[in-house]
Amino acid sequence: xxxxxxxxxxxxxxxxxxxxxxxxxxxxxxxxxxxxxxxxxxxxxxxxxxxxxxxxxxxxxxxxxxxxxxxxxxxxxxxxxxxxxxxxxxxxxxxxxxxxxxxxxxxxxxxxxxxxxxxxxxxxxxxxxxxxxxxxxxxxxxxxxxxxxxxxxxxxxxxxxxxxxxxxxxxxxxxxxxxxxxxxxxxxxxxxxx
Amino acid sequence: xxxxxxxxxxxxxxxxxxxxxxxxxxxxxxxxxxxxxxxxxxxxxxxxxxxxxxxxxxxxxxxxxxxxxxxxxxxxxxxxxxxxxxxxxxxxxxxxxxxxxxxxxxxxxxxxxxxxxxxxxxxxxxxxxxxxxxxxxxxxxxxxxxxxxxxxxxxxxxxxxxxxxxxxxxxxxxxxxxxxxxxxxxxxxxxxxxxxxxxxxxxxxxxxxxxxxxxxxxxxxxxxxxxxxxxxxxxxxxxxxxxxxxxxxxxxxxxxxxxxxxxxxxxxxxxxxxxxxxxxxxxxxxxxxxxxxxxxxxxxxxxxxxxxxxxxxxxxxxxxxxxxxxxxxxxxxxxxxxxxxxxxxxxxxxxxxxxxxxxxxxxxxxxxxxxxxxxxxxxxxxxxxxxxxxxxxxxxxxxxxxx
Numbered sequence: 230x231x232x233x234x235x236x237x238x239x240x241x242x243x244x245x246x247x248x249x250x251x252x253x254x255x256x257x258x259x260x261x262x263x264x265x266x267x268x269x270x271x272x273x274x275x276x277x278x279x280x281x282x283x284x285x286x287x288x289x290x291x292x293x294x295x296x297x298x299x300x301x302x303x304x305x306x307x308x309x310x311x312x313x314x315x316x317x318x319x320x321x322x323x324x325x326x327x328x329x330x331x332x333x334x335x336x337x338x339x340x341x342x343x344x345x346x347x348x349x350x351x352x353x354x355x356x357x358x359x360x361x362x363x364x365x366x367x368x369x370x371x372x373x374x375x376x377x378x379x380x381x382x383x384x385x386x387x388x389x390x391x392x393x394x395x396x397x398x399x400x401x402x403x404x405x406x407x408x409x410x411x412x413x414x415x416x417x418x419x420x421x422x423x
Numbered sequence: 424x425x426x427x428x429x430x431x432x433x434x435x436x437x438x439x440x441x442x443x444x445x446x447x448x449x450x451x452x453x454x455x456x457x458x459x460x461x462x463x464x465x466x467x468x469x470x471x472x473x474x475x476x477x478x479x480x481x482x483x484x485x486x487x488x489x490x491x492x493x494x495x496x497x498x499x500x501x502x503x504x505x506x507x508x509x510x511x512x513x514x515x516x517x518x519x520x521x522x523x524x525x526x527x528x529x530x531x532x533x534x535x536x537x538x539x540x541x542x543x544x545x546x547x548x549x550x551x552x553x554x555x556x557x558x559x560x561x562x563x564x565x566x567x568x569x570x571x572x573x574x575x576x577x578x579x580x581x582x583x584x585x586x587x588x589x590x591x592x593x594x595x596x597x598x599x600x601x602x603x604x605x606x607x608x609x610x611x612x613x614x615x616x617x618x619x620x621x622x623x624x625x626x627x628x629x630x631x632x633x634x635x636x637x638x639x640x641x642x643x644x645x646x647x648x649x650x651x652x653x654x655x656x657x658x659x660x661x662x663x664x665x666x667x668x669x670x671x672x673x674x675x676x677x678x679x680x681x682x683x684x685x686x687x688x689x690x691x692x693x694x695x696x697x698x699x700x701x702x703x704x705x706x707x708x709x710x711x712x713x714x715x716x717x718x719x720x721x722x723x724x725x726x727x728x729x730x731x732x733x734x735x736x737x738x739x740x741x742x743x744x745x746x747x748x749x750x751x752x753x754x755x756x757x758x759x760x761x762x763x764x765x766x767x768x769x770x771x772x773x774x775x776x777x778x779x780x781x782x783x784x785x786x787x788x789x790x791x792x793x794x795x796x797x798x799x800x801x802x803x804x805x806x807x808x809x810x811x812x813x814x815x816x817x818x819x820x821x822x823x824x825x826x
Contacts, residue, residue: 262595263598264596267535267537268536270527275534278665279528281607281668281674282674331690334801334802335691338565347681348680356674361614411684411693411694412691412692413695414697418782423797
């Protein structure tokens, strides 16, 4: 059944019940399917805001970068908050692999999550740096800079080679170490504690 | 969550929340001996709290920090808007309502731009519901200390009456294409906060809210408009919403992978754990309160469930050996704070007070051990286990099981 037919039936049902129960003089109108209060968004408006990047690479812009270029940008724009090698802080540690062949985050409260040991998708790195970093100048990086920083952080996490070039074709193909660790939520209410 | 030092003074001031007359007079606010003998202050365009009342949030961290609601100062179920907890990742943006726009695009028939007036012209709905950060309760799971107040334990939950337009109404207007399953909600803050939400939530009860407790949203709560996904973790209720993109799969943003996912003891991590399970906390008596003498005391607290109504709250005044049902203040609303009360005669001895909520799905708030069994000690969100307050013989009350 199309939405329109459904709406028509609902409208009839509403009118029907109104006839039965309405107070004298009361008029009720059925709601339309569409109100049309917004205005069409232009392609330019969508392009200006549509910044998200999906795991299959949808949304990645043209451009590219490698770790060597990323290292220079990182030293200038990121190291003050994330440390010279991405491990010193003061803010989120960005570099680190879990040497144990497991994923013991649930069991070990001391373990610190990083791109290398926890992030399931490499594309998320592009998306996040592009939208939110550096914290003091969000949205200021050009695509080549973001690709370079992504390449730098992935290579420091020993996920890609130092020389690998990241672009819209290569980044979605990077498989993250923790990729297979994520499961869906099975909590459903009811007596079981999950 | 950002941890940081909380000054003891801020903490105690927040916990007390009220000032004495002498303090006010010292501060230059005259308080007459007999108010019936002098005319009072005239009418005014904007009301103020009594100068005797000083409830305060406790802010922790800078910029992308948290600010906790003083649960111990509240009565009933509604949180005053200026005491609603705060959590944001890059500060509170200043947004001009005249320039505000919401874009809905992606798998839709008609990519559409709505301004605030357009949003308000749609049929509106109001509902009371709680909002809780999924990191709420972190110290009670991973950093148990006796000097925790209800505010510091659970102050990342608040209840408001929210007014707005149902997402299902907006989605009918733009025409969702077949095959769509998720949508991205994105904010206009400096974090450009982004979360993927299953489309079913839009047909259920999600809305774009622009009203809070009878007025416009507070800036900290998303002014001029936010997503509201009742019963789901706070972060998914994207504030300052400016864009919704409808898609056939989730976007896997940083806030739904690196953050807001739940490591489990079986070496996996749970994605998209939206619902806040049933929970309760006693807000009186609680640290730093001291009970001056034994006898009748009303134990009070809040209970809530992201899956529907609270069915019952049981209270134990003997560390869990016996439980008895608390009284629930009516009306009990789905996905909303519910106040419970339990009349207790304290015999003056050492004891521990507990509360345990159950919701209409049959879920019962677990013990700390049960939750740790299910989630592991290293998990970082959704801490809804039973909280304990220990009452000592001298009347002092501290957080956590003692001994």
